[in-house]
Amino acid sequence: MSIGLTRLREEPDRVRQGAIDKGEEAAIVDRALELDGRRRQLLAEGDALRAERNSASRRIGEAVREGARPDGPEVAALKRASSEAGARIAALDGELATVGAELDELLLRIPNPADPDVPVGGEEANEVVRTWGDRLRREEPTWTRRPHWEVAERLGMLDLERGAKITGSGFPVYRGHGAALQRALIDWFLAVHTGENGMTEIWPPAVVNAASARGTGQIPDKEELMYVVPRDDLYLVPTAEVPVTNLHRDEIFEAGSLPVRYAAYTPCFRREAGAAGKETRGILRVHQFDKVEMVLFEQPADSRAALEWLTERGEILLRRLGLAYRVLLLATREMGFVQARKYDLEVWAPGVERWLEVSSCSDFGDYQARRMAIRYRPEPGAKPVLVHTLNGSGLALPRTVAAILESYQQADGSLVVPEVLRPYLGTARIEPPA
């Protein structure tokens, strides 16, 4: 990810303030401006020298064609001029490489400024935009709700122990109705997205190359987050965002072709190094999980409205599942480096009595698109401009499953199946094995 040089030059104050709001040093902005000036100067000098060298070489060709001796004095003089320019170019290129490297490194540290109305601060500044549904209580009048892992183990839907045996902790095994529930959710989510939401379904590779990992910023920003296959220089995807956004890397959308909206299911692999303990009981935080992700490519002017629409696509799923949830507008230091605006969807899990993040919907502005060179031609024949990219979960499965298990469990130990999933599961109620 990086900030655009044009934007840096045109609104340095906004960029500087944006960096401060996200907890970065403002001084890097000024240093970057300085280096940018030096770089442009070097480029101009280098280009002039290249022009000189090119014309000298061209004249050698012409002279030889017109009968000059290739080893004669005229040609020798031209050769000398050309070599000399070449030597100076090499020197300038050396300095340019140094300046460019420092500049690139600085640019990587300048965050995408948040939208003006995003609250400034950390977690305490997050804003609850809206809440839907009634929160169930753990303590019912005549019984107590169990946490999801107990519900699931008792119903034979989940086997964490054997998952740990065959792979490691954080790799859950779903079985029976538990496995079917995974499949049902994925299928239903995609049906909604490709149907009423008009998205195109993508079924991408779950493993990507280094260029793709770099495109969405997993390298170098979040390299420790990913599982790596070093022998083949490949990376297991931490989210479908990576392969799906990279679909259009180095491409130009022709006029009239936007928006392009995708929905994609992939398994997601995250190392989650250092995350262990009570907060991660059950399937709240695992190394492999399933997720349907929505990825949008929009015209710049449309991205803000598209984010509201995108967030609503996630909310609709929760409402139809009958799960209480809230929408958070994340504050500047919570939203991350690359987002201009970000909403989190949190579902209520009555068994553990916690809000669980099941979706994160972000507008990246042109920040991602710049790194991947994804552009759009506003009019036929016009100069391409960077597109705006957005993505949002719709939805991540494990915590959605946890909320379903905890919300729909019954006093007798059975589980009522949410109505929208009954056609997929073929039953309205799951009973404990006899």
Place this chain on the structure above:
RNA sequence: GGAGAGGUCGCCUAGUGGCCUAGGGCGCCGCACUGGAAAUGCGGUAUGGGGCAACCCAUCGGGGGUUCAAAUCCCCCCCUCUCCGCCA
């Protein structure tokens, strides 16, 4: 995995060190001709960077090298196709 053939402008293609500052065709855009169109003719049709501009620079799958000069020669890598092997 082995052998061979390829990767050039949106698409097809020419191109074996300097008239390549990449030619031609198709498609597309504009203009002319037409009542309107077809056909035809003329012109234009990549991306990024720099410059007020004329214009300049970079890019022929990617990277490195040889040379005054590389689409062209050399090395490494990637991808596609054909055949063989293996295989859910």
